[in-house]
Amino acid sequence: MQFYISTRCGTYLIQIKIILNNGRNRIFFLKYYKNMKQIITLLIFFILASCGNSSIYKSETNSKDWAMLNFVKVDSLNPILEPQYNQVFQSPISNKQVHWEEQNVLNPSAIVKDGKVYLIYRAQDKDMTSRLGLAISEDGLHFKKQPAPIFYPDNDAMKQYEWKGGVEDPRIIESENGTYIMTYTSYDGKTARLCLASSKDLQTWTKHGLVLQEEKHKDLWSKSGAIVCKLDGDKIIAIKIKDKYWMYFGDTDLYLATSDDLIHWKVTENEESKKMITVLHPRMGYFDSRLVEPGPFALLQKQGIVLIYNGSNAANYNDSSLPKFTYAASQALFDKEKPYKLIDRMEGYFIHPNKPYEKTGEVNEVCFVEGLVYFKNQWFLYYGTADSKIAVAVKK
Numbered sequence: 564m565q566f567y568i569s570t571r572c573g574t575y576l577i578q579i580k581i582i583l584n585n586g587r588n589r590i591f592f593l594k595y596y597k598n599m600k601q602i603i604t605l606l607i608f609f610i611l612a613s614c615g616n617s618s619i620y621k622s623e624t625n626s627k628d629w630a631m632l633n634f635v636k637v638d639s640l641n642p643i644l645e646p647q648y649n650q651v652f653q654s655p656i657s658n659k660q661v662h663w664e665e666q667n668v669l670n671p672s673a674i675v676k677d678g679k680v681y682l683i684y685r686a687q688d689k690d691m692t693s694r695l696g697l698a699i700s701e702d703g704l705h706f707k708k709q710p711a712p713i714f715y716p717d718n719d720a721m722k723q724y725e726w727k728g729g730v731e732d733p734r735i736i737e738s739e740n741g742t743y744i745m746t747y748t749s750y751d752g753k754t755a756r757l758c759l760a761s762s763k764d765l766q767t768w769t770k771h772g773l774v775l776q777e778e779k780h781k782d783l784w785s786k787s788g789a790i791v792c793k794l795d796g797d798k799i800i801a802i803k804i805k806d807k808y809w810m811y812f813g814d815t816d817l818y819l820a821t822s823d824d825l826i827h828w829k830v831t832e833n834e835e836s837k838k839m840i841t842v843l844h845p846r847m848g849y850f851d852s853r854l855v856e857p858g859p860f861a862l863l864q865k866q867g868i869v870l871i872y873n874g875s876n877a878a879n880y881n882d883s884s885l886p887k888f889t890y891a892a893s894q895a896l897f898d899k900e901k902p903y904k905l906i907d908r909m910e911g912y913f914i915h916p917n918k919p920y921e922k923t924g925e926v927n928e929v930c931f932v933e934g935l936v937y938f939k940n941q942w943f944l945y946y947g948t949a950d951s952k953i954a955v956a957v958k959k
Contacts, residue, residue: 924949
């Protein structure tokens with residue numbers, strides 16, 4: 564919030580213009596008093612009144628210093644990854660060669676390994692089947708792609724969930740023993756389900772099936788999941804809170820799941836209603852009025868658990884400054900001892916589509932953040948643009 568004061572001495576009025584965090588302005592006119600104490604008292608009153616009405620919930624923090632801000636898009640290089648026709652792969656299901664990333668590349672995860680950034684990204688062929696590719700970089704900006712996908716639908720137990728839509732939107736973290744854990748979306752053409760796989764080298768993967776295994780949950784649109792982690796050097800390590808690992812998941816609303824071993828997960832439920840508890844919701848009148856969905860992992864910080872999330876603008880009762888269905892990203896803060904307790908949330912977004920390759924593509928008006936690494940003493944944020952290409956922003 565900022566405020567400005569201007570005087571009109573001829574008419575003895577004071578104009579107070581208050582600019583709120585959400586960008587809205589409020590203007591008040593006060594009579595001029597010779598006694599400055601009265602002016603100051605009235606000014607403080609109006610400022611406090613405006614602050615109280617500028618948010619839809621009571622924040623438990625005094626500022627947004629917990630948020631990870633000041634990411635700058637690398638315009639000189641973006642987009643850093645684009646589709647390529649010459650990437651060919653023998654599909655084990657169709658038994659045909661496919662140009663597995665000829666249509667789009669999008670929505671990457673990233674992790675640091677052996678002093679390099681490994682970017683695991685979603686790629687689509689002309690039939691819109693998704694597979695996951697791998698690109699490696701020594702500087703976090705220039706990447707070399709591997710010729711074949713590292714993760715894909717196969718003739719295995721997951722085929723019923725992964726074919727023909729494919730495997731989508733990875734989010735990769737590391738366990739304390741060095742095993743890589745990947746949440747991903749399986750899409751059978753009808754339902755997007757949250758799934759999990761593990762690897763020792765980021766090349767060979769073991770599929771562990773649906774995250775939501777219970778019969779009443781397994782056919783839900785569970786979509787995507789972000790595990791709570793800590794930063795340890797340049798590694799993103801899953802961390803337990805009260806003897807449990809925690810994961811934020813979902814699409815539209817966000818839910819929670821817990822695990823003892825990062826492989827087997829249990830949905831958190833309301834004891835009385837037996838329904839999944841929701842911890843983050845869309846907000847009417849805001850950029851995230853249509854849905855919310857996890858970004859990268861959730862990061863345990865001193866102030867709490869920082870969750871970067873993607874939001875979509877509704878068709879109406881939305882943020883009228885953005886086109887409908889725009890995807891932009893924001894951040895929320897949860898209690899570090901109670902991951903289900905929301906204690907603060909940004910009013911607006913910190914990244915949104917404003918470049919041609921972000922505004923026009925397979926799906927217009929999209930910045931979808933999903934990859935985050937701490938590399939060479941800097942944070943690198945990787946995101947899908949218009950569901951067509953991949954870009955990077957670096958925190959200054």
